[in-house]
Amino acid sequence: MITVSDLNVHYGDLQVLWDVSLEIDDEDSVVAIVGPNGAGKTTLLKTLSGVIDPTSGEIELFGEPVSSMAPSDRVSNGFVHVSEKRNLFGDLSVYENLRMGSYTQRDDFERTCEEVIEMFPVLEERREQKASTLSGGEQQMLAIGRGLMAKPEVLALDEPSGALAPQLVERVFEKIDEISNDVTVVLIEQHVDQALDLANRAYLLENGRIAAEGTGQELLDSDHVRQSYLSG
Ligand SMILES: Nc1ncnc2c1ncn2[C@@H]1O[C@H](COP(=O)(O)OP(=O)(O)OP(=O)(O)O)[C@@H](O)[C@H]1O
Ligand SMILES: [Mg+2]
Structure with a gap:
């Protein structure tokens, strides 16, 4: 449904995304994008929804290059982004x-x-x-x-659990699980373990680059993710 190839994004002279490639398929229920503060997660979502124009690279939404799609067309075609704000x-x-x-x-x-x-x-x-x-x-x-x-086919959520009490974080993850029965959810999260637990596909973004990708379980099992993002 979404293919991103070699995406580069700058704010002025500052490059924040470097050669980012990723894939979101019809069969995906939850695709997690995790990574530390400032990694470029929000920038990636804003580029997908058309708020920011990439410097180079390709994005296809539902089989069409987005260069021809205004942000509002991306919504009516089925890509909806819920901002962290x-x-x-x-x-x-x-x-x-x-x-x-x-x-x-x-x-x-x-x-x-x-x-x-x-x-x-x-x-x-x-x-x-x-x-x-x-x-x-x-x-x-x-x-x-x-x-x-907006009846999305892909619902992208930018840190839906942000600034919520632990009990509510649980509730939000339960809702995301429920939503993902019908809609593909792209989930940006700093609650790395919970997000990876839910995700059938996952990407780790570090310093604007994809540092690891795989199933949620594969990332949960990787030494790098365990040492850097999980306690124990
Ligand atoms: N409008 C902007 N102008 C200049 N630099 C920006 C702008 N927005 C973001 N940046 C910078 O781009 C980098 C990536 O920011 P981004 O918000 O995408 O990260 P993030 O992974 O979503 O972080 P967080 O987990 O804190 O939300 C950061 O270094 C940030 O300071
Ligand atoms: Mg962010």
């Missing part, structure tokens, strides 16, 4: 935020909304509440729910 509309209600998420799929709004609320019942309870007044965990559920409203 969540980017909710703070003054709008939960329900209105969900509606905004469905802008490429308006006909299906009611049915998709029911499905999303079934997955995140707390959103029904908070339906009329302003997004800015939700707790951190609720905002994360809303951000993911809003992403699902």
